[in-house]
Amino acid sequence: MLAPTHNVKKVAEHRQRILSILLNNDELVDGILGRASDEHTLSKSELLNQTAEITSLLEDMHAADLADLLEALPLDERLALWRLVGVNKRGHTLMEVAEPVWDSLIEEMSDKDLLKAIKTLDVDEQAYLAQYLPRNLMGRLLTSLEPDRRAQVREMMHYGKETVGWMMDFELVTVRPDVTLGAVHRFLRLRKTIPEATDKLFVTDRKNGLKGELPLTTVLLHEPNILVKDVMDSDPTTFQPEDKAEDAASAFERYDLISAPVVDAKGKLMGRLTIEEIIDSVNEESDSNLRRLGGLSPEEDVFAPVSKAVKTRWTWLAINLCTAFIASRVIGLFEHTISQLVALATLMPIVAGIGGNTGNQTITMIVRALALHRIESGNISHLMFRELGVALINGIVWGGIMGVVTYLLYDDWAMGGVMTLAMILNLLVAALMGVVIPMTMVKLGRDPAVGSSVMITALTDTGGFFIFLGLATIFLL
Amino acid sequence: MLAPTHNVKKVAEHRQRILSILLNNDELVDGILGRASDEHTLSKSELLNQTAEITSLLEDMHAADLADLLEALPLDERLALWRLVGVNKRGHTLMEVAEPVWDSLIEEMSDKDLLKAIKTLDVDEQAYLAQYLPRNLMGRLLTSLEPDRRAQVREMMHYGKETVGWMMDFELVTVRPDVTLGAVHRFLRLRKTIPEATDKLFVTDRKNGLKGELPLTTVLLHEPNILVKDVMDSDPTTFQPEDKAEDAASAFERYDLISAPVVDAKGKLMGRLTIEEIIDSVNEESDSNLRRLGGLSPEEDVFAPVSKAVKTRWTWLAINLCTAFIASRVIGLFEHTISQLVALATLMPIVAGIGGNTGNQTITMIVRALALHRIESGNISHLMFRELGVALINGIVWGGIMGVVTYLLYDDWAMGGVMTLAMILNLLVAALMGVVIPMTMVKLGRDPAVGSSVMITALTDTGGFFIFLGLATIFLL
Numbered sequence: 020m021l022a023p024t025h026n027v028k029k030v031a032e033h034r035q036r037i038l039s040i041l042l043n044n045d046e047l048v049d050g051i052l053g054r055a056s057d058e059h060t061l062s063k064s065e066l067l068n069q070t071a072e073i074t075s076l077l078e079d080m081h082a083a084d085l086a087d088l089l090e091a092l093p094l095d096e097r098l099a100l101w102r103l104v105g106v107n108k109r110g111h112t113l114m115e116v117a118e119p120v121w122d123s124l125i126e127e128m129s130d131k132d133l134l135k136a137i138k139t140l141d142v143d144e145q146a147y148l149a150q151y152l153p154r155n156l157m158g159r160l161l162t163s164l165e166p167d168r169r170a171q172v173r174e175m176m177h178y179g180k181e182t183v184g185w186m187m188d189f190e191l192v193t194v195r196p197d198v199t200l201g202a203v204h205r206f207l208r209l210r211k212t213i214p215e216a217t218d219k220l221f222v223t224d225r226k227n228g229l230k231g232e233l234p235l236t237t238v239l240l241h242e243p244n245i246l247v248k249d250v251m252d253s254d255p256t257t258f259q260p261e262d263k264a265e266d267a268a269s270a271f272e273r274y275d276l277i278s279a280p281v282v283d284a285k286g287k288l289m290g291r292l293t294i295e296e297i298i299d300s301v302n303e304e305s306d307s308n309l310r311r312l313g314g315l316s317p318e319e320d321v322f323a324p325v326s327k328a329v330k331t332r333w334t335w336l337a338i339n340l341c342t343a344f345i346a347s348r349v350i351g352l353f354e355h356t357i358s359q360l361v362a363l364a365t366l367m368p369i370v371a372g373i374g375g376n377t378g379n380q381t382i383t384m385i386v387r388a389l390a391l392h393r394i395e396s397g398n399i400s401h402l403m404f405r406e407l408g409v410a411l412i413n414g415i416v417w418g419g420i421m422g423v424v425t426y427l428l429y430d431d432w433a434m435g436g437v438m439t440l441a442m443i444l445n446l447l448v449a450a451l452m453g454v455v456i457p458m459t460m461v462k463l464g465r466d467p468a469v470g471s472s473v474m475i476t477a478l479t480d481t482g483g484f485f486i487f488l489g490l491a492t493i494f495l496l
Numbered sequence: 497m498l499a500p501t502h503n504v505k506k507v508a509e510h511r512q513r514i515l516s517i518l519l520n521n522d523e524l525v526d527g528i529l530g531r532a533s534d535e536h537t538l539s540k541s542e543l544l545n546q547t548a549e550i551t552s553l554l555e556d557m558h559a560a561d562l563a564d565l566l567e568a569l570p571l572d573e574r575l576a577l578w579r580l581v582g583v584n585k586r587g588h589t590l591m592e593v594a595e596p597v598w599d600s601l602i603e604e605m606s607d608k609d610l611l612k613a614i615k616t617l618d619v620d621e622q623a624y625l626a627q628y629l630p631r632n633l634m635g636r637l638l639t640s641l642e643p644d645r646r647a648q649v650r651e652m653m654h655y656g657k658e659t660v661g662w663m664m665d666f667e668l669v670t671v672r673p674d675v676t677l678g679a680v681h682r683f684l685r686l687r688k689t690i691p692e693a694t695d696k697l698f699v700t701d702r703k704n705g706l707k708g709e710l711p712l713t714t715v716l717l718h719e720p721n722i723l724v725k726d727v728m729d730s731d732p733t734t735f736q737p738e739d740k741a742e743d744a745a746s747a748f749e750r751y752d753l754i755s756a757p758v759v760d761a762k763g764k765l766m767g768r769l770t771i772e773e774i775i776d777s778v779n780e781e782s783d784s785n786l787r788r789l790g791g792l793s794p795e796e797d798v799f800a801p802v803s804k805a806v807k808t809r810w811t812w813l814a815i816n817l818c819t820a821f822i823a824s825r826v827i828g829l830f831e832h833t834i835s836q837l838v839a840l841a842t843l844m845p846i847v848a849g850i851g852g853n854t855g856n857q858t859i860t861m862i863v864r865a866l867a868l869h870r871i872e873s874g875n876i877s878h879l880m881f882r883e884l885g886v887a888l889i890n891g892i893v894w895g896g897i898m899g900v901v902t903y904l905l906y907d908d909w910a911m912g913g914v915m916t917l918a919m920i921l922n923l924l925v926a927a928l929m930g931v932v933i934p935m936t937m938v939k940l941g942r943d944p945a946v947g948s949s950v951m952i953t954a955l956t957d958t959g960g961f962f963i964f965l966g967l968a969t970i971f972l973l
Binding site for chain 2: 024025026027038042081083084087090091092093115204207208210211212213215216217218235236238239240241242254255256266270271272273274275277294295298299301302322324325328329332333335336337339340342343344346347348350351354357358361362363364365366367368369371372373376377380391392393394395398401402405408409412413417420421424428480484
């Protein structure tokens with residue numbers, strides 16, 4: 020088999036060709052899926068030709084490109100294409116597709132096919148996929164593995180997601196400190212292959228204790244009679260399996276690492292982390308952050324059926340409805356005021372809206388600073404005063420402008436004054452809560468990014484209505 | 497000089513120690529900055545001791561860790577610490593700090609110091625920093641460089657930000673196709689050093705045309721008498737300087753690349769991309785996405801002075817105020833209706849709020865799918881119907897519930913019906929616009945992530961008020 024193409028232009032051509040065959044061709048899709056079709060415009064040989072063309076294009080595509088293509092297809096077309104993917108490629112493709120898409124693909128596979136696909140993968144990949152398998156299948160996968168592989172998969176699954184233990188792999192090459200570089204080179208030549216993303220060998224003693232790292236470039240650049248221990252890096256950056264994935268990612272970024280050893284508490288070499296696993300985990304993380312900010316569940320796929328989308332989105336809608344209802348009840352308290360001065364109903368959304376905007380700006384900044392570890396106990400009060408200062412200035416400027424506009428619209432100075440004062444106060448509430456909410460969530464051990472935005476909007480809406488209508492009741496009636 | 501520590505625990509200790517010395521110690525900070533201090537509790541030798549301790553801790557810290565520390569400090573403390581950073585470390589630290597912090601640091605440096613710091617860097621780093629220099633300083637930097645370096649910096653600056661040309665570096669090792677691996681190995685040993693992140697050599701002909709790639713592992717694993725051309729990868733993934741940075745990042749991720757050649761249109765080798773540059777660019781990108789979603793400018797730093805924060809945030813506040821004002825004017829159209837039925841003022845924010853929530857969910861999903869290239873011309877209508885379906889179901893369910901609640905509150909079936917209908921219609925508008933807005937922005941060649949959220953909220957607010965109050969005017973008066 021030829022290696023799949025990495026040529027960006029060729030990949031794009033293959034992709035376009037497959038898309039143009041599959042989309043708008045229900046008959047072919049139905050045919051591949053073995054369903055009766057409504058259309059009968061193509062002859063059997065045409066159908067076979069098209070199928071053969073797709074199959075040969077697929078063979079030339081990398082699993083990652085194939086995964087992308089599957090993700091860009093609506094459900095039926097996706098399943099039809101999946102049927103045409105060879106067994107030897109299915110495992111790697113499953114590794115690359117996004118979670119929700121993976122669900123739709125494995126539903127179509129028999130248990131036997133699925134196990135066969137997974138068996139072509141490395142240990143760390145098997146452990147990764149095992150988490151998504153139904154319980155009975157996971158058991159079958161584990162029993163079908165050789166004993167020491169099974170132990171490795173079990174070990175990885177034992178560490179939680181988003182830990183180093185979960186991301187590490189076991190594909191490493193070790194050498195002893197007291198051999199020469201020439202001996203290392205001969206050893207590598209005898210070995211004939213080397214795991215992917217190997218930029219360094221790990222130097223261990225007889226008991227597997229990590230003594231240092233030996234970059235491949237060191238082997239290449241030094242004379243063959245030099246001893247490993249004289250040129251190795253004896254204080255490398257190491258990780259423990261319990262370390263958080265995001266801390267490892269940050270260390271990889273700051274020290275420009277390609278791979279790094281994972282050791283247990285006693286300093287024994289357990290496995291390694293590579294930049295590839297780090298990048299995958301960072302991408303998953305930032306993708307899920309983006310979704311959470313938008314109130315989407317990580318399980319939703321852009322082509323998920325309507326019923327699934329309704330289910331994954333209902334929580335945020337329900338929460339939003341509750342907070343909107345509370346805000347509405349606050350307005351309800353002032354129905355008497357509004358009935359006497361209808362203009363208030365017109366103006367109140369402005370006060371609430373501007374508060375929400377300011378609150379969200381503050382929260383975004385704080386959540387970001389927390390993620391980057393820029394907030395220390397010594398600087399919180401400094402931050403708080405800064406945000407209050409910004410809010411005060413913005414409140415005076417924009418509140419002042421809206422006060423004048425209100426006067427121009429309703430020819431009522433008192434109402435303009437109430438507008439200005441309400442905007443200043445609501446911006447101060449927004450800034451205060453924008454700092455307090457995420458800091459409190461961190462104190463409670465929760466992720467400050469989840470739900471902060473909903474809470475601040477709820478508070479600034481309710482607060483904005485209450486402040487504005489309350490001031491109006493006091494000063495205008 | 498000892499190499500700085502990469503040991504995560506030691507870095508954290510150094511950081512904590514420096515923070516605890518600097519924060520809450522105004523006298524020391526004032527002393528370093530050469531200002532008269534209000535406090536006089538420390539003796540001169542105590543001040544000198546503390547300064548010496550910080551300096552020695554700084555020497556053991558990596559530039560990236562130092563940058564993090566600077567970012568976590570309020571302005572005065574930051575500048576005081578910066579004065580204690582050695583000249584040989586300043587260039588690399590400037591490369592690592594975030595843009596807004598960099599501004600505050602270079603303001604403190606004389607032009608001469610700044611040029612000295614920048615001269616310790618690589619060409620690609622100099623080109624990166626040059627963009628932030630005031631014009632006259634950039635000229636001085638360029639003239640102070642050797643002619644071929646200057647040409648390289650100029651060349652990089654000529655490609656726009658977010659292109660491959662902008663990210664590439666020139667630190668590469670080339671070999672000829674018709675030499676043996678043994679000769680390559682001897683050549684490397686004579687060379688003595690090799691650029692960082694080198695996982696492969698580039699094979700070129702006499703005219704610098706790229707013929708293939710030779711991974712270092714290939715040199716190590718094969719017999720020395722084999723020719724380069726027999727084991728090189730002759731169809732590698734290459735990039736052109738005009739390619740988009742994000743496409744390169746996606747290729748690095750999917751093909752697990754560590755480095756890749758950059759060639760011109762005729763296939764001549766120009767430079768290379770490494771995973772480090774890719775990671776930096778991805779991080780910058782995702783950071784700025786997060787900020788833009790929250791309506792923050794990329795120039796704001798968590799410790800920027802109040803005046804700067806007011807300036808960077810005012811655009812979004814102004815836009816928000818305008819849209820809120822328009823929504824308010826729509827309500828104004830119905831003041832007569834509201835004056836007859838004050839309950840409408842109480843209920844209307846619910847219709848608007850739920851529409852904003854749904855619209856933002858849809859937009860997040862579409863922007864994400866666009867970024868991942870999952871949307872093709874063949875599947876837009878499919879997507880649109882799906883979102884409308886989800887909105888319809890949610891509208892019937894939640895609108896129905898709110899209709900009943902409205903009836904229970906106001907004992908008015910007609911008002912409950914208007915509530916239900918308005919919620920269904922506004923959710924449909926939200927879903928429709930949630931698809932149309934980002935797709936239109938893409939058609940117009942703009943980034944769909946910027947401002948989409950503000951636009952959808954403006955539309956669902958205005959639309960929600962208009963639909964609800966309009967229906968009420970028709971059916972309830």
